[in-house]
Structures are given as structure tokens and as C-alpha cells.
Amino acid sequence: MTSVISSDTLIGIRDLKVDFRLDRTTTSHAVKGISFDIPVNSTVALVGESGSGKSVTALAILGLLPKENSTVPPGSRILYGGRNLLALAPGELQKLRGADISMIFQEPMSSLNPVFSVGFQLTEVLTKHLGMTRRQARSRALELLREVGIPEPETKIDAYPFQLSGGQQQRVMIAIAIACEPKLLIADEPTTALDVTIQKQILELIAALQKRLRMSVLFITHDLALVGEIADYVVVMRDGEIREQGRVEQIFEAPRDAYTRALLLCRPQLERRPRRLPVIDDFLKPGPLAGGGLEERSRGLRGDEEIILEVRHLSKSFYSREGFFGKREFKAVKDVSFKLARGKTLGIVGESGSGKTTVALTLLRLRGESSGEALFDGKDLLSIPQQELMPYKRRIQIVFQNPYASLNPRFTIGQLLMEPLQVHRIASSEGERRDRVYKLLEEVGLPEVSFFKYPHEFSGGQRQRIAIARCLTMKPEVLICDEAVSALDVSIQAQVLNLLQDLQDEHHMSYIFISHDLAVVKYMADQVMVMNEGEVVEVAISDDIYRNPQHPYTKKLLSSIPRGWRGAQAR
Amino acid sequence: MTQAATFGGVQRAESPGLWTLAWRRFCRDRVGLASFLIVVFFFGLMAASGLHLIAADWSKEVGVNFAPPTFVGPAISDSGPTAPVAAESPGMRPSADQGEIEIVDPLAEVLAEIRAASGAASVAEATTSTLVFGGDRWGRDVLAKTIKGTETSMFVGLVAAFLAAFLATVFGALAGYYGGWIDDFFNWFYSVFTSIPYLLLILAIAAVLNQKGTLTVILILGLTGWTGIFRLVRAEYLKHKVREYIQAADAIGASHARRMFVHILPNVSHVILVQLSLHVVLFIKSEVVLSFLGFGVGVDTVSWGSMLNEAQSELILGYWWQLVAATIAMALLVTGFSLFTDALRDALDPKLK
Numbered sequence: 052m053t054s055v056i057s058s059d060t061l062i063g064i065r066d067l068k069v070d071f072r073l074d075r076t077t078t079s080h081a082v083k084g085i086s087f088d089i090p091v092n093s094t095v096a097l098v099g100e101s102g103s104g105k106s107v108t109a110l111a112i113l114g115l116l117p118k119e120n121s122t123v124p125p126g127s128r129i130l131y132g133g134r135n136l137l138a139l140a141p142g143e144l145q146k147l148r149g150a151d152i153s154m155i156f157q158e159p160m161s162s163l164n165p166v167f168s169v170g171f172q173l174t175e176v177l178t179k180h181l182g183m184t185r186r187q188a189r190s191r192a193l194e195l196l197r198e199v200g201i202p203e204p205e206t207k208i209d210a211y212p213f214q215l216s217g218g219q220q221q222r223v224m225i226a227i228a229i230a231c232e233p234k235l236l237i238a239d240e241p242t243t244a245l246d247v248t249i250q251k252q253i254l255e256l257i258a259a260l261q262k263r264l265r266m267s268v269l270f271i272t273h274d275l276a277l278v279g280e281i282a283d284y285v286v287v288m289r290d291g292e293i294r295e296q297g298r299v300e301q302i303f304e305a306p307r308d309a310y311t312r313a314l315l316l317c318r319p320q321l322e323r324r325p326r327r328l329p330v331i332d333d334f335l336k337p338g339p340l341a342g343g344g345l346e347e348r349s350r351g352l353r354g355d356e357e358i359i360l361e362v363r364h365l366s367k368s369f370y371s372r373e374g375f376f377g378k379r380e381f382k383a384v385k386d387v388s389f390k391l392a393r394g395k396t397l398g399i400v401g402e403s404g405s406g407k408t409t410v411a412l413t414l415l416r417l418r419g420e421s422s423g424e425a426l427f428d429g430k431d432l433l434s435i436p437q438q439e440l441m442p443y444k445r446r447i448q449i450v451f452q453n454p455y456a457s458l459n460p461r462f463t464i465g466q467l468l469m470e471p472l473q474v475h476r477i478a479s480s481e482g483e484r485r486d487r488v489y490k491l492l493e494e495v496g497l498p499e500v501s502f503f504k505y506p507h508e509f510s511g512g513q514r515q516r517i518a519i520a521r522c523l524t525m526k527p528e529v530l531i532c533d534e535a536v537s538a539l540d541v542s543i544q545a546q547v548l549n550l551l552q553d554l555q556d557e558h559h560m561s562y563i564f565i566s567h568d569l570a571v572v573k574y575m576a577d578q579v580m581v582m583n584e585g586e587v588v589e590v591a592i593s594d595d596i597y598r599n600p601q602h603p604y605t606k607k608l609l610s611s612i613p614r615g616w617r618g619a620q621a622r
Numbered sequence: 623m624t625q626a627a628t629f630g631g632v633q634r635a636e637s638p639g640l641w642t643l644a645w646r647r648f649c650r651d652r653v654g655l656a657s658f659l660i661v662v663f664f665f666g667l668m669a670a671s672g673l674h675l676i677a678a679d680w681s682k683e684v685g686v687n688f689a690p691p692t693f694v695g696p697a698i699s700d701s702g703p704t705a706p707v708a709a710e711s712p713g714m715r716p717s718a719d720q721g722e723i724e725i726v727d728p729l730a731e732v733l734a735e736i737r738a739a740s741g742a743a744s745v746a747e748a749t750t751s752t753l754v755f756g757g758d759r760w761g762r763d764v765l766a767k768t769i770k771g772t773e774t775s776m777f778v779g780l781v782a783a784f785l786a787a788f789l790a791t792v793f794g795a796l797a798g799y800y801g802g803w804i805d806d807f808f809n810w811f812y813s814v815f816t817s818i819p820y821l822l823l824i825l826a827i828a829a830v831l832n833q834k835g836t837l838t839v840i841l842i843l844g845l846t847g848w849t850g851i852f853r854l855v856r857a858e859y860l861k862h863k864v865r866e867y868i869q870a871a872d873a874i875g876a877s878h879a880r881r882m883f884v885h886i887l888p889n890v891s892h893v894i895l896v897q898l899s900l901h902v903v904l905f906i907k908s909e910v911v912l913s914f915l916g917f918g919v920g921v922d923t924v925s926w927g928s929m930l931n932e933a934q935s936e937l938i939l940g941y942w943w944q945l946v947a948a949t950i951a952m953a954l955l956v957t958g959f960s961l962f963t964d965a966l967r968d969a970l971d972p973k974l975k
Contacts, residue, residue, distance in 0.1 A: 075650075417869050444875040457866040461888035471874040518870070525874065 096282035159220035170208035218249035319574030356392035365423035398576025448522035452534035454514035512543030654965020660958030689757035756943030779906035785844030790851030798859025892970035
């Protein structure tokens with residue numbers, strides 16, 4: 052083993068291992084001996100699901116692993132310019148960080164210090180690392196802000212982070228990161244917290260900066276489709292190991308590893324709609340590919356379906372106090388009307404702040420007063436008094452986005468699932484209720500022992516199954532899925548989508564499927580409603596809207612979807 | 623295995639809940655465990671004393687006045703009414719007797735007559751010159767007195783803390799959960815209570831109740847002590863009521879009361895529990911202060927506070943044991959309870975959720 056790496060390699064990672072001490076007896080091996088190179092002037096994408104060790108690898112390169120509970124066993128090396136970064140003194144590493152290697156994080160809101168202006172945080176880097184005077188630093192900061200595409204940099208330089216939008220904050224983070232013209236920029240899920248249109252802008256910015264500054268980029272993401280557009284090399288990780296690495300065209304055109312193939316196909320695609328989405332296990336198990344194979348599912352409405360829910364002119368405003376007596380109105384939802392057919396799915400698409408979640412919560416009367424009407428079985432859900440609402444609450448249910456927050460942590464799964472039955476006095480005895488719950492657990496694919504377990508013992512996907520099972524206890528006719536799969540990993544997402552589809556086929560439920568992810572909505576919905584700033588922009592049959600969008604906003608949304616390797620080639 | 627675990631003829635393993643996990647974490651903390659044992663010991667003491675198993679006859683005058691502790695030895699020079707008693711004592715050294723022969727008590731005969739007239743037998747049989755941890759002004763055993771005082775002080779501390787925590791939880795839950803004018807009302811109520819200096823408030827309530835006794839002390843402490851816990855409980859409710867799991871409970875049709883006390887309460891119970899044990903310590907100390915000021919328990923009961931109150935005049939005369947006994951007992955319990963609370967907070971920290 053030598054510490055020599057070839058001249059066109061910027062950083063060489065050799066047999067990197069990282070262990071975390073969980074408590075006195077248990078250690079988790081987060082990274083289990085990985086090796087890859089980051090070549091000069093190119094983009095390397097590190098792809099993996101949560102827990103794959105991709106972020107830990109990035110932190111190890113920067114020397115930012117938490118000292119208290121992490122260890123890097125000897126033998127691991129990160130070679131940079133003939134030196135092993137893991138063996139450097141903290142002081143020397145400090146000099147490298149920011150100057151030679153810099154990083155941008157997932158959450159721009161929490162990565163910027165809220166009490167300092169943007170300009171202050173930018174000039175701090177310049178004066179610290181490059182020894183500029185304040186005046187020099189300020190003019191350079193203006194240049195940088197212009198370079199990352201902040202409009203009116205002269206006024207924005209004195210703005211505080213909260214005065215900027217999420218996309219602008221991420222641009223500022225990028226400006227800070229490239230301030231010293233680093234040789235390596237590490238981007239850890241830089242667009243995950245951003246809307247799809249902003250995501251596209253940030254990706255283009257990173258790609259343009261990489262070319263102009265001739266730096267290397269280590270792009271960490273869970274989304275393989277995103278990688279196809281910007282990466283030169285791809286490293287696929289799972290459970291702390293590298294499953295496959297190679298040039299981007301090889302990964303996308305001829306993936307050798309089953310896991311890579313699974314990642315590519317688990318995500319719903321815009322072009323195809325299989326009856327069932329393939330899941331990771333289908334690929335990792337030997338034998339032919341299970342599931343519906345290539346059979347396509349047809350979606351859409353004929354026009355003569357029974358209408359179960361009709362919403363007319365739904366509006367919802369929030370008020371904030373202004374001065375002593377005044378109040379300011381914020382219209383979150385403006386005049387929304389739609390019809391939901393029995394056994395069909397309505398997809399609601401929009402970016403954050405478009406009012407799609409408010410529509411759902413207002414329908415369930417979880418959000419106070421509103422105007423308009425929602426006819427469900429001839430009754431207006433929005434105006435019937437609270438006392439008469441109970442029988443209707445049973446029939447219209449919701450699955451929330453975050454399965455970690457929507458289950459009470461102090462309840463066992465049994466208690467969670469029994470509660471709706473008790474509240475609505477469904478079934479005659481406790482024993483009968485328990486039998487029902489066991490049947491439901493089986494239906495959503497959880498073992499019977501789950502009855503006595505607590506939510507914290509389950510993974511995200513399993514918890515979402517529990518949340519779905521809780522809704523099913525009441526046999527609802529309408530199920531609202533509010534970003535129900537957005538917080539889940541790609542492979543888990545496929546499983547939950549399949550489950551939802553199976554349940555719809557079996558129980559003939561109607562879904563309102565809310566998501567910012569257009570590909571997922573395309574897969575699930577018969578009809579799609581696009582929302583922007585509280586208004587409905589376009590409603591159409593899902594195949595039509597993706598093939599032939601009418602409204603410019605819909606067109607903009609659709610063009611922002613990452614299309615993976617092939618999409619990038621076709622453009 | 624519980625009954626539920628074998629339901630349906632199928633063996634189903636129970637899995638550890640959050641409380642079980644917290645207990646396991648707690649057991650790993652050695653300081654916490656030691657302090658827990660101290661607390662348990664004091665609880666045992668309190669229970670035994672409450673059931674009259676020990677220290678039931680604490681008010682009996684078993685020793686000579688200000689009988690010194692056994693490990694110090696009997697008083698060498700004494701005067702007044704103790705002299706004849708000391709002479710009778712078989713454990714007395716002869717040299718001490720001889721030293722005191724010169725001094726003749728002019729009232730000795732009168733006192734002897736009085737004693738004979740008022741059932742002298744009981745006094746004579748009981749009085750000893752030394753006691754395990756000394757005696758007080760009336761010759762009562764300080765050890766028994768301390769045990770009885772422990773019972774009173776802990777009882778006051780615990781019940782007052784439970785009362786305060788109960789009030790705070792109900793007020794905090796209502797204010798935090800409903801918001802609006804209910805929140806405003808409780809906040810004004812809270813502000814009024816906290817704007818009055820603490821001691822002044824206590825003395826004002828004591829003056830209104832105008833009755834000395836254990837119950838009065840409990841009421842005073844409980845009615846003034848809820849403010850701090852209220853603030854925390856209210857904040858927790860504000861935080862939890864907008865969480866998704868509460869919205870989910872609303873969606874399935876759970877009532878307000880159910881959401882407040884079945885859903886949210888278990889999730890904020892760790893805060894209340896820690897506050898409860900902090901306030902037990904605080905109220906034990908407050909009871910001592912109150913009794914010291916003369917607003918404490920009645921003369922027929924003994925508490926650490928009343929013992930300390932007595933001790934201030936004794937100390938000048940050099941009788942230190944009552945002060946030391948009460949101080950040691952209190953220091954042990956308060957330190958133990960504080961460390962226990964600390965360990966409890968670590969164990970219940972919900973960040974592992």
C-alpha cells in the first residue's frame with residue numbers, strides 16, 4: 052500500500068471505516084471499508100438511502116465527525132495532495148476546511164446564522180481565509196452574490212437570512228462555500244429541502260460553477276434521477292458499503308449491481324405506469340422479476356363515475372394581528388372547486404405554500420373556519436355542527452406526511468389501532484376489536500407482535516403502514532394522503548405506494564393524493580389538480596396533463612422534474 | 623407474561639415501552655441508583671413512622687433534660703432539676719457525684735415533693751442520663767424526634783408537591799391546549815401570583831388561614847408553589863397541541879379531554895415528574911423555613927423546621943445535637959432527592975424517541 056495517487060485524482064479514499072459507539076456495549080459500523088477516487092475537475096455523486104453512510108463519509112473527509120462517539124479504525128486513509136487527512140493535526144485541517152474543501156448542507160435555513168447579515172457571514176470567510184481587508188472582502192462578496200445569481204446583490208448583501216427565500220438562502224450558502232475557490236465542494240443533499248423548480252435552478256448553478264471554477268464536486272443525494280443530469284461518476288452505497296461505482300453512463304445504461312437496478316426502477320417514472328412498482332427485494336432475491344412486470348395500469352375518468360365528494364368555492368384565510376385593532380388577511384386557499392369520484396384518485400400537486408395541505412386539513416375541519424362548501428353524501432362537511440360531525444369523521448380520513456410525528460410515541464400499536472374503534476364504538480366487544488386490529492396488521496403487512504410494540508421500534512415505512520392501518524380501522528370512503536410517501540426512502544416509497552394501490556383495488560376507496568413529487572402523483576392519480584399560491588391552476592386527467600400541459604405554471608413544473616440520465620441526454 | 627401477552631392462544635412477546643427503557647437507563651447511573659436507595663430508605667422511614675412502628679413514643683420524656691448523645695458520654699456538670707436524677711442513675715461515675723456534693727439545690731426538696739405528687743414513678747423509671755443521639759429540653763429522644771420529624775416534613779413536602787403539580791397540570795393543560803381567553807385568564811392569574819414576593823405571599827395566606835397545623839402548611843405551599851410547573855406544562859401543551867399526532871387524534875374523532883389527558887399528558891409526564899420531585903425538595907426546605915418563622919406545624923407535632931427552631935436557643939447553651947440531627951437528616955434527603963431527580967431527568971430525556 053502506498054500513499055501515492057495518480058495526478059488527476061484530487062482525493063483518494065482508501066478503505067475508510069467509521070464506527071459509532073451507541074452505548075457501552077454496542078458499536079455500529081456506519082462505513083465498512085470503502086474506497087473511491089474523486090478526480091480533478093469532475094462531479095462525483097454519492098448515492099444511497101438513509102443509513103447508507105454517505106453523509107458520514109463526507110464528514111470524515113472534512114474531519115467533522117463527532118469526537119465523543121465516533122472512531123476511525125487505523126488503516127483508513129483519505130489522501131489529499133500526498134497527505135492523509137485522517138492523520139492531520141486539527142489546526143492544519145482547519146486551514147484546509149473552507150479554503151481547499153468546503154461544504155453546503157441540506158437545510159439552508161439552519162445553516163446560516165440568523166442574527167448576522169448575509170454580507171457579514173460572507174466577508175467573515177474572506178477575511179479569515181484569504182486575509183482580505185473589510186473593503187476588499189465586501190466588494191468580493193458582492194461579486195460572489197452576483198455569481199450565484201442573487202438579484203440586486205447591493206441590497207441583499209445587508210439582508211438577514213430570514214428576509215431571503217429558501218432558494219436564495221441556498222445560493223448564499225453556495226457563495227460562502229465557493230468564496231475561497233475550493234478545490235473540492237461537498238454538497239450534502241443541497242436541494243432536498245427545496246421545491247422542484249428551485250431545485251433545478253440550484254443544480255444548474257452548481258454545474259455551471261463546477262465548470263467555471265474547475266473544481267471537483269462531491270454530490271451526495273438519495274435521488275438517482277437527479278444524479279444523471281450532473282454527475283460524471285456515480286458511487287452507489289448501501290449499509291456502509293459500496294455496491295457499485297463507475298461512470299454515469301455505465302451506471303444508468305448497464306448497471307451491474309442488482310441494488311442499483313432496483314434504485315433505478317423503484318421510483319415511479321413519468322413514461323411508464325406498471326401495475327405494481329418493483330421493490331428492492333424483487334431485485335435482490337434470485338429468480339425472475341416478480342410483480343406485474345411490464346403490464347401497464349390505465350388511469351383516468353370516463354365521466355360517468357359516482358361523485359363522492361364535491362368541493363365548491365373552498366376558501367381559507369389566516370389572519371395575523373397588525374397594530375392594535377387591525378388584522379391582516381392571508382388567503383391560503385382561494386376559491387378551490389373539484390369533484391372526487393368513488394374509487395378514483397385525485398392528485399393535488401404544488402410547491403410549498405401552494406395551499407394543498409390547507410385544502411386537506413380544511414376538509415377534515417382541522418383548521419377552523421372557512422368559506423365555501425364540501426358536499427359529502429349530500430351534506431356540507433364544512434357547515435354541519437361539531438356534534439353531528441362524528442359519523443362523517445369516520446368516513447373521511449387522512450395519512451400525514453411524517454410517520455415519526457403522526458403516531459403518539461407513548462401508545463403501543465395496539466392502543467393506536469384500537470382507539471378509533473373505541474371512540475366510534477365500532478364492534479361490540481374488546482375481543483372483537485382486537486381481532487379486527489390483528490386482521491388489519493396482516494393486511495398492511497406487519498407481524499402480529501407489532502400489537503405490543505411502540506412506534507419507536509419501527510422504521511419510517513413501517514410506521515406509515517401503521518398510520519394507514521389506523522385509518523383503515525374506520526373503513527373510510529375517502530382517504531387523504533398528505534405527502535404520505537415524501538419522507539420515505541425510494542425503496543420504502545415503492546412498497547407504501549403498492550400497499551395504497553392494493554387497498555384501493557380491494558376496498559374501492561377514493562384517494563386525495565397530495566404531493567410535490569410529480570412522478571409519484573402521475574403514478575397514483577386518475578385526475579390531477581395543480582395548485583399555485585392558493586389557486587387551482589389546472590385540473591385534468593393525469594395522462595393529459597403530463598402529455599399536454601395547458602397552463603404555463605404546469606409547464607414550468609413539469610420541465611423541472613429531474614429526468615435522469617436519458618432525460619439529460621435527450622435535452 | 624401478562625394476560626394480554628397470551629391472548630388468542632398465541633405467545634406474543636411484550637416489548638419494552640419507553641418507561642422500561644428509561645428504567646434501564648436509570649439503572650446504569652450509579653449515582654442515581656445510590657440516591658434512589660437513600661430516597662427509598664427515607665420513604666420506608668416515613669411509612670414505618672406513620673404506621674407507628676417506630677418513634678411512636680417520641681413525645682415521651684425518656685432522658686434527662688438535654689441528655690447528651692451516648693457517644694459523647696453523660697454530662698459532667700449539671701445543675702438544677704437534673705442533679706437528683708443524675709444521682710439516681712446507675713451509669714454515673716462516682717467522681718461526678720462527689721464533685722457536685724458541695725452545691726446544694728435550694729429547691730431540690732420542693733421539686734421532689736412536686737414530682738412525688740404528680741406520678742413521679744413514670745418519670746423516675748424513664749429518665750436516663752444519655753440517649754442515642756441526645757435529648758431535648760424535655761428529655762425527649764432526639765433520634766425518635768428526628769424520625770417523627772422526617773415523617774412530618776416528607777409528608778408535607780410530598781403532599782404539597784402533589785397538590786402544586788396537580789393544580790399546575792390542570793391549569794397548564796387548559797391554558798396551553800385551548801389558548802385564547804382561557805390562556806389569558808390563567809396567565810393573568812399566574813402573573814398576580816408571581817408578582818407578590820414569595821415570603822410575603824406565604825405569610826399572607828398563613829394569616830388568612832389563621833390556623834397552625836400540618837394541613838395549613840400543605841395548603842400554603844401547594845397553593846403558592848404551582849406557578850413554576852404551570853409555566854412549563856403550558857409551554858409543553860402549546861408545543862404538543864399542534865403536533866401531527868394530535869391532529870391525527872382529532873381526525874379519528876378523539877374528544878378534547880381525550881386529546882388533552884390521554885394523548886398529550888403521557889408525552890409531557892416526564893416534565894411534570896421531574897418538576898414534582900424538584901418541588902418535593904423545595905417544599906421540604908420551605909416547611910423548615912415556615913416552621914422556623916413560627917408559621918409551621920403545631921406544637922403537638924414535630925418537624926425538622928420546629929426542631930431547628932428549638933435548636934437556635936439550645937445552641938447558645940452548647941446543646942448541638944438537635945441541630946445536627948435535623949440537619950443531617952435533611953441534608954441527606956435533600957441531596958439524595960436532588961441527585962435522584964437529576965438522574966430521573968437524564969433517564970426520561972425523550973431525545974431517544
